[in-house]
Amino acid sequence: MIHPPARTTRRGDLPVPGRRRPPDSAGAVLRAILDHGPIARSSVARATRLSAASVSGVTASLLERGLIREAREAAGPPGIGRPHVPLDIEAGRVAVLGVHIAVPRTTVALLDLRGQVLAQRQDLHGARDPQSVLTALAERVAALRRRHARRRILALGLATGGWVDAVSGTVVEHPPLGWRDVPAAARLAAATGLPVFADTNSRALLRAEQLFGASTEQARRSAVLLFVGNVVDVAFSTGGVIHQGPRSAAGAIAHLPVEGCCETCSCGRTGCLQAAVSERVLVRRAVAAGLIERPDIHGIVDAARAGSPGAAVLLQERARLVGRAAALLHDLFDPEVLVVAEGGANRLPECLATVRAQLSPDVAATVRASSFPDRVLATAGGAVALDQLYAAPL
Secondary structure, three states: OOOOOOOOOOHHOOOOOOOOOOOOHHHHHHHHHHHHHHOOOHHHHHHHHOOOOHHHHHHHHHHHOEOOOOOEHHHHOOOOOOOOEEEEOOOOEEEEEEEEEOOOOOEEEEEOOOOOOEEEEEEEEEOHHHHHHHHHHHHHHHHHEEEEEEEEEEEEEEEEOOOOOOOOOOEEEEEEEEEEEEEEHHHHHHHOOOOEEEEEEHHHHHHHHHHHHHHHHHHHEEEEEEEEEOEEEEEEOOOOOOOOOOOOOOOOOOOEEEEOOOOOOOOOOOHHHHHHHHHHHHHHHHHHHHOOOOOOHHHHHHHOOOOOOOHHOOOOOOOOHHHHHHHHHHHOOOOEEEEEHHHHHHHOHHHHHHHOOOOOOHHHHEEEEOOOOOOHHHHHHHHHHHHHHOOOOO
């Protein structure tokens, strides 16, 4: 049988390639200054592999926008020729706002460009419907801006649990709050006049670890972040890129089965990880046992630190379950660092040790507590805005 000659594939036969975001030279320069500042322009060029002319042009624009400053106090001794004045992040005149929506309360915070929390407030919900919560948040944002009117606010970041579409800024589903398809970013942008970006707790905190954390190098190469609060979710990254999935739904592990758990989950079943380790369940048990007066996770941690055996037992039980989930995630992703953002592990070394004990001894040391133990929620919201800023600052 004689086969016809194969037809050569032509350019027009190929599908149109998807849009790929080119590397942002301004973002690379700003991150180099964040990582190494005060730093000379010539050193920025070496760190970013950009030409001296490109760095000069970008830094001029960053200076004009007020994102960096010339750190004359760090300049070397005068010599022959034009003095080399190092560059540093401008931490005094500009800021971002971070908003976190939890099941019982909201957090509103002001952060500088190095991720330091300058001010924050927490308020219990009056009502939990989207309109009430977002209206109250807009008012609290306005109040915080009035108190810090000397700082120019660049953007607002929103972090919350559940399923968040980071592209549209929509809270697609948050079962504990009863929210569904809420355009939270658009509503806050309309109310505040600021650019607003939204993401999940875990992705927000992983971005914070990549920007400012104690293990930034590892977090930028390969990392997993497990967030445990009233909701439970996970984020993972490779090569500095956090995976979101085509529906922005990656990281949903709330319904991972847990042996021996009889708590009813919001999904209607029993035995789900989120139901087993949620702060709501832990606080309810602590109140019933008379261990705490203040009904929140911080009250349990404070009681354990003060020597309460009952509070310590509750936190250790939770740490064991969290550790089993962490072990599964480590087997699945094999990251360089696995960060656990959980109230006990963040503040009690013995709880972190219990989490690590659930993993193989050869990988247990890769498990770290959050780099922001006393400001997790404030940092989460701010990191969403700061990540956008450092990705494309101009």
